Amino acid sequence: xxxxxxxxxxxxxxxxxNHLSLASYTIYLYHGIFHALSLQILMxxxxxxxxxxxxxxxxxxxxxxxxxxxxxxxxxxxxxxxCLEMISRLKIS
Numbered sequence: 001x002x003x004x005x006x007x008x009x010x011x012x013x014x015x016x017x018n019h020l021s022l023a024s025y026t027i028y029l030y031h032g033i034f035h036a037l038s039l040q041i042l043m044x045x046x047x048x049x050x051x052x053x054x055x056x057x058x059x060x061x062x063x064x065x066x067x068x069x070x071x072x073x074x075x076x077x078x079x080x081x082x083c084l085e086m087i088s089r090l091k092i093s
Contacts, residue, residue, distance in 0.1 A: 020062070023069035027062055029088065034064030 009017070020027065038060035042053055072088070075081030 020066060023066050026069040026072070026088075027065040030065040030068050031061040035061035038064070 008014075035057050039053060039057045042048070042056055072081060072084055075084065
């Protein structure tokens with residue numbers, strides 16, 4: 001299914017995911033943490049249908065990880081940024 005979606009994305013020359021391209025490895029590394037955490041919090045404090053939980057967990061998994069990338073990128077020249085870069089094994093600068 002993923003391959004079919006990628007082919008459709010390329011066939012119709014869509015561009016709505018291009019802002020995530022530089023952060024794809026960070027999203028890959030951190031999506032599970034945000035996905036699981038959002039599911040635990042949402043299911044504990046709200047009572048929605050399962051489809052709503054899946055959509056919200058997907059969005060927090062992608063964009064939570066994207067925010068981590070932005071945080072790492074904004075601190076890339078500081079000591080904290082270099083430390084975070086070393087811990088997560090990402091090359092930001």
